[in-house]
Amino acid sequence: MSGFTQVMDKAQETSHTPAAVPGRGGNVLTGLRKLTGSEFRLMLRDPGLAFVMSIPVLLVVVFGSLPSTGSPSPDFGGRRFIDFYLPPIITMVIGMMALNALTSVLASYRERGILRRLAVTPVRPITLMIAQGLVNLASLTTVTAVVMAVAGFAFDVPMPRQFFGFVLAFFLCIVSMFAVGLLISAVAPTGKAANGIGTVAFFPLVFLAGVWTPGPLMPDVIRRVSDFSPLGAGSQAMQRAWDGSFPEPLHLIVLAVFTLVVGFIASRLFRWE
Amino acid sequence: MAVIEVANLHKRYGDHVAVDDVSFTVERGEIFGILGPNGAGKTTTVECVEGLRTPDSGSISVLGFDPRKDGLEVRRRVGVQLQKSELPEKMQVAEAMELYSSFYPNPADGGKLLDDLGLTSKRRTPFKKLSGGQQQRLAIALALVGNPEIAFLDELTTGLDPQARRDTWQLVEQIRDRGVTVVLVTHFMEEAERLCDRLALVDAGRVVALDTPAGLVSRVDGGLRLRFRASIQFDDRILTDLPEVTEVAHTTSQTVVTGHGNLLQAVSTTLAGRNVVPLDLRVEQTNLEDAFVALTGRRLAEES
Numbered sequence: 001m002s003g004f005t006q007v008m009d010k011a012q013e014t015s016h017t018p019a020a021v022p023g024r025g026g027n028v029l030t031g032l033r034k035l036t037g038s039e040f041r042l043m044l045r046d047p048g049l050a051f052v053m054s055i056p057v058l059l060v061v062v063f064g065s066l067p068s069t070g071s072p073s074p075d076f077g078g079r080r081f082i083d084f085y086l087p088p089i090i091t092m093v094i095g096m097m098a099l100n101a102l103t104s105v106l107a108s109y110r111e112r113g114i115l116r117r118l119a120v121t122p123v124r125p126i127t128l129m130i131a132q133g134l135v136n137l138a139s140l141t142t143v144t145a146v147v148m149a150v151a152g153f154a155f156d157v158p159m160p161r162q163f164f165g166f167v168l169a170f171f172l173c174i175v176s177m178f179a180v181g182l183l184i185s186a187v188a189p190t191g192k193a194a195n196g197i198g199t200v201a202f203f204p205l206v207f208l209a210g211v212w213t214p215g216p217l218m219p220d221v222i223r224r225v226s227d228f229s230p231l232g233a234g235s236q237a238m239q240r241a242w243d244g245s246f247p248e249p250l251h252l253i254v255l256a257v258f259t260l261v262v263g264f265i266a267s268r269l270f271r272w273e
Numbered sequence: 274m275a276v277i278e279v280a281n282l283h284k285r286y287g288d289h290v291a292v293d294d295v296s297f298t299v300e301r302g303e304i305f306g307i308l309g310p311n312g313a314g315k316t317t318t319v320e321c322v323e324g325l326r327t328p329d330s331g332s333i334s335v336l337g338f339d340p341r342k343d344g345l346e347v348r349r350r351v352g353v354q355l356q357k358s359e360l361p362e363k364m365q366v367a368e369a370m371e372l373y374s375s376f377y378p379n380p381a382d383g384g385k386l387l388d389d390l391g392l393t394s395k396r397r398t399p400f401k402k403l404s405g406g407q408q409q410r411l412a413i414a415l416a417l418v419g420n421p422e423i424a425f426l427d428e429l430t431t432g433l434d435p436q437a438r439r440d441t442w443q444l445v446e447q448i449r450d451r452g453v454t455v456v457l458v459t460h461f462m463e464e465a466e467r468l469c470d471r472l473a474l475v476d477a478g479r480v481v482a483l484d485t486p487a488g489l490v491s492r493v494d495g496g497l498r499l500r501f502r503a504s505i506q507f508d509d510r511i512l513t514d515l516p517e518v519t520e521v522a523h524t525t526s527q528t529v530v531t532g533h534g535n536l537l538q539a540v541s542t543t544l545a546g547r548n549v550v551p552l553d554l555r556v557e558q559t560n561l562e563d564a565f566v567a568l569t570g571r572r573l574a575e576e577s
Binding site: 030031033034035038041042045046109112113114116117119120121122123 | 364
């Protein structure tokens with residue numbers, strides 16, 4: 001440890017030069033790039049990720065290969081089950097990431113004092129949220145691209161015909177579910193509780209997204225309820241874009257309202273320790 | 274020149290008063306200790322100074338800034354090691370340094386810091402695979418990576434083995450020697466006595482005394498203690514009659530004489546006159562522990 005003093009020497013020389021202080025600095029962008037890279041690396045090291053990422057691809061392969069779901073059927077107006085199943089699959093992965101992955105990361109960061117440690121640096125804790133959001137967005141985009149590629153090449157499922165509408169619905173669905181995940185992290189007292197609430201919330205939400213009753217199979221009553229749930233609205237908005245029309249305004253509004261209202265409540269309730 | 278000024282700090286959690294009335298100033302370049310038993314309000318006090326908590330009343334100034342109003346200005350200039358804080362389990366040592374150095378406008382050389390803290394061979398080791406001492410050294414490295422003017426170290430050596438503790442003390446002195454002001458929170462008397470230029474004794478949310486370690490010890494009456502095994506039995510009164518002696522006590526095997534002035538000579542002369550030989554004679558100075566007991570009527574934490 002003998003060279004220690006030299007480092008600190010250099011430290012003292014540079015630490016009080018005003019030129020090094022860019023204005024007030026320390027805005028939300030401070031550390032964002034490094035934090036995002038860091039969170040991304042940590043996520044890649046999580047063995048749970050491979051599991052989450054492989055489920056949707058596996059589902060596409062299974063439902064694309066099975067005769068009952070991979071061949072044309074009158075129930076689907078002469079089309080196939082698989083043709084209506086990509087939006088439920090995509091929303092399901094979004095649900096898994098927001099309700100399980102995000103909530104357990106944030107809860108463990110809080111329990112282990114990682115958020116508190118960040119709070120005594122010039123970084124704003126909100127920057128970590130943005131980094132988490134970017135990491136989730138990147139991984140979800142990747143898995144969705146893989147799902148669409150496998151479905152397209154192996155089973156001739158077409159691309160969404162209204163591509164911009166699809167991207168919009170996809171993005172809004174992610175941010176609205178991200179808000180829900182934040183709210184759960186905010187109200188849950190422990191990491192285990194957060195994971196429990198996330199899992200309990202997961203099943204009704206993916207049910208409303210049509211995981212069990214995709215496209216035309218969904219009864220009208222359930223569809224009405226589904227219109228007002230984040231994964232349901234997201235799934236239906238994506239399906240419309242797949243069929244070639246712009247998503248219904250109702251669904252986009254529902255997603256935006258979830259994002260703003262739930263996100264606002266979560267930001268009020270969130271505790272850093 | 275004072276770099277930290279705290280006046281009449283008060284903080285309560287519900288009915289529990291954590292900090293009742295705390296005032297102190299920290300001068301630039303010193304190691305300032307906050308010493309007290311667990312639950313005395315030490316951590317709450319420094320967390321208010323760091324801006325992590327909002328005091329109920331009182332004023333705080335850190336390098337001329339209010340930690341609540343100008344928190345960012347404070348956080349850019351101080352480095353903090355928190356009592357209970359970890360890193361993500363799979364984050365590697367070098368990654369943590371790189372990440373935290375990106376938060377500051379003028380970071381220190383992270384690689385060099387790791388080198389000086391003996392962590393270079395652990396650069397690629399994930400946080401959860403580090404030993405307690407290594408995690409603690411990494412916490413120090415992270416507290417210094419922003420080139421702070423003030424470093425806050427909270428229960429720095431808790432859980433470390435004696436050798437690691439002494440190494441860490443040396444490190445803290447090196448930090449101070451380069452002009453970084455150090456605020457050290459501890460419940461180890463030995464640590465405070467060895468490191469601190471000045472220290473505040475805190476008990477039940479109040480500063481009971483604020484002085485140099487030597488100054489605190491000198492406040493205690495009866496600066497000396499003799500321990501010995503008497504060769505033959507003797508009457509305590511031959512010692513209690515001496516003006517230098519304040520108390521004579523017995524443990525199972527030893528006689529303990531407390532007093533002041535020329536205690537050693539008075540006692541040995543008297544004993545020699547009665548043909549009593551004091552075997553295994555030891556002279557003990559009063560220390561901070563005694564000062565704490567004298568000032569509060571309570572003991573510090575059980576030493577580990």
